[in-house]
Amino acid sequence: MTARPRGRNPTGVATIGLNGLKGRVATTSADTAVSLDLVTESETSALAARIARLARAGDVLALRGELGSGKTVFARGFIRARGRGDEEVPSPTFTLVEVYELADDRPAVWHFDLYRLSKSEDVYELGFEEALGGAILLIEWPERLGPLLPRERLDVELSAGSSPAARRARLVGSRSWARRLADLAPR
Numbered sequence: 706m707t708a709r710p711r712g713r714n715p716t717g718v719a720t721i722g723l724n725g726l727k728g729r730v731a732t733t734s735a736d737t738a739v740s741l742d743l744v745t746e747s748e749t750s751a752l753a754a755r756i757a758r759l760a761r762a763g764d765v766l767a768l769r770g771e772l773g774s775g776k777t778v779f780a781r782g783f784i785r786a787r788g789r790g791d792e793e794v795p796s797p798t799f800t801l802v803e804v805y806e807l808a809d810d811r812p813a814v815w816h817f818d819l820y821r822l823s824k825s826e827d828v829y830e831l832g833f834e835e836a837l838g839g840a841i842l843l844i845e846w847p848e849r850l851g852p853l854l855p856r857e858r859l860d861v862e863l864s865a866g867s868s869p870a871a872r873r874a875r876l877v878g879s880r881s882w883a884r885r886l887a888d889l890a891p892r
């Protein structure tokens with residue numbers, strides 16, 4: 706698997722291994738970036754499950770990538786890892802948001818697909834403020850939010866890989882994610 710550290714002037718680079726996935730972590734003063742090769746769909750789900758275990762109330766994950774890049778596959782893996790494991794996770798293509806109340810002691814997960822959002826302010830009609838008040842947000846097509854997208858977040862960028870079943874994932878975490886992403890590295 707190829708390892709591609711990212712970010713200007715990396716201050717730290719480490720090889721990581723998560724559930725058999727291989728990649729690199731690069732840390733800059735502002736952000737921490739991790740690049741990974743996902744050889745199959747199950748590796749995308751495994752990565753999502755690994756990140757789900759690092760997530761906490763108030764987190765925003767911006768899921769980026771073209772149509773069919775695997776954003777919903779990632780969201781499904783994330784939600785199932787935080788829930789019972791057998792949740793139905795339909796694409797919110799038409800509903801624009803699906804809310805998952807998991808266990809009483811766990812934050813809800815709000816799964817947005819904003820592809821069809823006409824203007825960014827309309828997100829408030831979907832309960833965006835309530836979600837930001839203590840849930841975990843998974844947002845497909847976060848570009849639709851423009852400046853309403855919180856600065857403090859994890860970007861998960863999915864792109865084509867070297868075969869039809871492969872993807873590349875690039876994770877870029879702002880401050881609150883820096884330590885958590887660095888914790889993906891072996892000690």
Ligand SMILES: Nc1ncnc2c1ncn2[C@@H]1O[C@H](COP(=O)(O)OP(=O)(O)OP(=O)(O)O)[C@@H](O)[C@H]1O
Nearest residue numbers: 745746749771772773774775776777778870871872
């Ligand atoms: N490594 C992989 N990771 C994720 N999905 C994969 C992978 N390989 C193949 N696929 C397939 O690619 C498709 C991804 O679809 P998905 O609905 O997750 O895309 P999406 O990014 O959410 O698209 P949209 O922008 O339309 O919502 C699925 O059919 C899935 O089976």
Ligand SMILES: [Mg+2]
Nearest residue numbers: 776777796845
């Ligand atoms: Mg989708």
